[in-house]
Amino acid sequence: MATTNPELTSQPVRVPRSALSEGWKQLRTPLIYLLPALIIMMLITFYPLAFQVWMSFTDYGVIKEEGKQTLNPFGPNGTTPPNYRPAQYVGFRNYLDIVTNNPQFVARLGGNFDFWRLLAFNLWWTFSNVGFHVALGVIIAVLLNVEGLWGRKIYRAIYILPMVLPNIVVATVWRNMFDDQYGSINQLINLLITPFGFDPVQIRWFNQIQDPIPGIGLPLSYYAMLIANIWLGWPFMTIVATGALQSIPKEMYEAASIDGATGLQQFWRITLPLLRPAMVPAAMVGIVTTFNLFHVIYFMSGGGPLGRTEIMVTQAFKLINVNQLYGVAAAFSVIIALVLIPIFLITNKISRATESYDV
Amino acid sequence: MSSVTVPSRRSGSTTAGRRLKWWQQLVLQAICLFIAATVLFPVLWIVSMSLDPRNISRPTELNLIPPGASFQAYLQVLDRPTANPVTFTELAFNSLRLAGGVSAFALLIGVSAAYAFSRFKFPGRQFMMIAVLAITVLPSVATIAPLFALLNSVRISSAIMSIVLIIAGLMLLGLTIFAVAPAIRMGSAGPGNYFFGAVGLAISFGLIFSGLTPPRSEVFVLRNSLLGVGIAMVSGALPFAIWNLKGYLDTIPKELEEAAIIDGASPNQVFFQIVLPLATPALAVTGFLGFTGGWTEFFLSWQFLTDPKDFTLAMSLYNMTGQYAGQIPWSRFAAFSILLSLPVAIVYLLLQRYIIGGLTLGGVKG
Structure with a gap:
């Protein structure tokens, strides 16, 4: 009662x-x-996470040097397979291998692993993408909000398409579009430049090793994925910004124009400050999502060339899927969590999401 | 033309309530059309490729409608999409079971937890909410290692597993009837109750059905099964469902519930007969987002499953992409990705309004 x-x-x-x-x-x-x-x-959530922390201090997985594995103690007819041995405690070795780029460990992963480069790339990937998403999202929302623009409804309907398609399909389609031999991007470029007497090009988007812009240590595949992910990400920001724009009272602009403010001044002094409360939390969501954006990286560049576009989550997956180093992968996941916790705390503080419900 | 009350003398692009000069209109239209072209380019490319009848392995030119367009690629994909001996229907059924099961389960369990978080004050509430929210930030890729190890160690005889599945199905069936029947009998059931009931019934029958199908091997390894992948997915989907639903429930005014309590309704009656019907849009949206997640889930199933009979659509898509495509023509890849996207895209467009509201409200502002 x-x-x-x-x-x-x-x-x-x-x-x-x-x-x-x-x-x-x-x-x-x-x-x-x-x-x-x-x-x-x-x-199924907290116990595995605790188990993960324990795993990160062991050599869980396939131990190549000994020809043993710790994964499967179940042989045929209820016997233990001869190559099985229980996982052993290794202290902080996994963590140290990762953060110090232990040469032996790096060689085992194929020689392309560099933790600090990986972390720096992941952060740069995140902020460059979200920066474009927010900027484009706001500009396009303002554009669509211009009164008297023809076909606003049609444009709004078209612009939502990237959000509607599943990420995984978007990533695979863009992968094929950037294909060096048959991709539509190269075909489009050739269609545009051959009439002007240029020779047809065959840009190797995902395999070219030297950087397109010297001085910036980013391979061509980064730019290809940036284009794909900008395509994928701005509509969400536009929708958030549109919602906020429509709640700005028209009287503010009227008052500003009576006082003689130009359109640009109105944009900087009225529109942007009033969009901020909506855009900051949306950008935080975008940052967490993009930081963990597995599909685009894994399906497009696969981390290439030479592992230079790998992000934390794709590397964690490869540690398991390719290298079968479960203990190292667990340590790596703990490190991911340690990187994400500050981001999470900031998000939480900004959006005040866990505040209690009071009316 | 409607009468313009405000004199249109202001300049700039952000001002409202005026008519554009012809050159402004022209410039803005050009920009908008350019953006529309960039948005549509990949979509049109994939559609045109899927209609290509020549079965050429790779496209060599750009054309909007290929000569002699036909649905041949779709038919081939529906018959046998990859080199594995499975049909599209089997793949789709696996994806459907995975996605439907995960989202329904997360919804069923999540909504009651969301109600507790949204409507009660109790010690430890803040702590638990932060724990749930923190999990939603962690990427699910980062929990593969322990989930693989733990689920891999769950092995039982297939016969026992079948019995367990049937019993679980029957128990859930009973629970669903117990939870939903009173409201329906009293005539106060809203769409939420029916939705809740339908979801419960669907999972129960799904469980009973899988219990009744003859097992493929003697030992049931939880890791190497769709059920195992589903459990691994719920570990991430449940916190998300709780959080999303809590955000929505917070926006439902409490006055209705207070009035019901004054009339002598118990918390259970309030939950089943007032909150659930009001939360129908949120349930639909959260369920749909969970469904999309399951429908396109890749890494867990890729890592866990070994039997082609268990493979899902997303796994096959990976098999058809880029350097992994082998001899598979791109027209089939195109047709396959369209078939994979269509169901979720259509539902997304239908629920668009609620989804966007939910994403910006439940996920962000709380």
Whole structure:
């Protein structure tokens, strides 16, 4: 009855009780509602995460040097396979191998691993993408918000397309579009330049090793993926910005223009400051999403050339899928979490997402 | 033409309530058309390629409608998309079971937790909410290692597994009926109740069905099964569902519930007969987002599954892309990616309004 809902309990009903039973009474109803999710998350979310931390201190996986593996103790007919041995505690070795780029360890991964380069690329990948997303998103939203523009509804309907298609399809389609021999991007470039007497080009988007712009240590495949991901990402920002734009009262612009403000001044002094509250949380979501954007990298460049466009999550996947180093992968995942925690705390602070619900 | 009340004398592109000069209109239209062209280019390219009848392995020129366009590539893809001996239908059914099961399960469990977070104050609430939210930030790729190891160690005889599945299905069936029937009998059921009930029924029958199909091998390895992939996915999808639903429930005014409580309704009645019906759009959107996640899930299934009979659509798409494509013509790749996108794209467009509201509200502002 009503007394079980603590927020709605009327004060006079309260009879003096011990603090413990009072706490229990407060906890009982919500606990019943939370219990299924709590049990399941304990089992399949939090326990594996704890297990991951334990794994990160072991040599879990395939140990090539010994010809052994720790993954599968189940042989045929209930016997233990001869190459099985239990995982051994190795202390902080996995972590040290990763952050110091231990040459032996790097050689085992194929020689292209460099943790600090990877981390720097991942951060640069994130901020360059989100920067473009937000800037383009705001500009296009403002453009579409111009009163009197013909076909606004049609444009809005077209511009939502990149959001509607699954990421995985977008990534694979762009991979094929940037194909050096048959891709439509190269064909389009040739279509545009051959009439002017240039020779047809065959840009090797994903394999070219020397940097297109000297001095900036970014391979061509970064730019290809940047284009694809800009295509993928700006519509979301446009939608967020459109929502915020439509809540700006027209009177503000009218007052500004009476005071003699030009269009550009109005954009900088009215539009942008009033878009900020909506764009900052959206940008934070974009940062976390782009930081972890597995599909685009894995399906387009696959981390190439020479592992220079690898990001943390694709590297973590390869540590398992290719190298079968589960212990190292676990340590790597812990490091990913350590990188993401500050980002998460900032997001949380900005969006005040876990604040309690008060009306 | 509607009457223009505000005199149109202001300059600049952000001002509202005026008519554009012809050259402004021209410039803006050119920009808009250019953006539309960049957006449409990949889409048109893939559509035109999928219609190519010549079965050429690679495209060599750009054309909007290839000569003699036909749906041949679609038919070939539906018959046998990759080198593996599985049909499109089998792949799609696997993806469907995975995506449907994961999203339905996460929804069912998530909505009650979201209700608790949204409507009750209790000790430890803030801590638990931060724990749930923190999980949604962690990439699910980063939990493959422990999930693989743990699920790999769950091995039971297939016969026992079938029995377990049937019992679980029956229990869920009973639970669903118990949860939904009272509202329907009393005539106060809203779409939320029906949705909830339908989802529960679908999973129960799915479980019973998989329990009744004869097992393929003697030992059931949880890791090497769609169920295992599903469990691994729920570990990430459930926190997301809780968070998204909590954000939506926060926006539902409490007055209705308070009135019901004054009328003597129990918290359970409030939840099933007031909150669930009101939360129908949020349930649909969260379910759909979970479904899309499962429908396009790649790395877990790629790492876990070994039997081609278990493979999903997303795994096959990877097999058809770039250097992995081998001899598969790109027209088939194009047809396949369109078939993969269509269901989610159509539902996305239908739910667009709610999804965008949910993304900007539940995910961000809380």
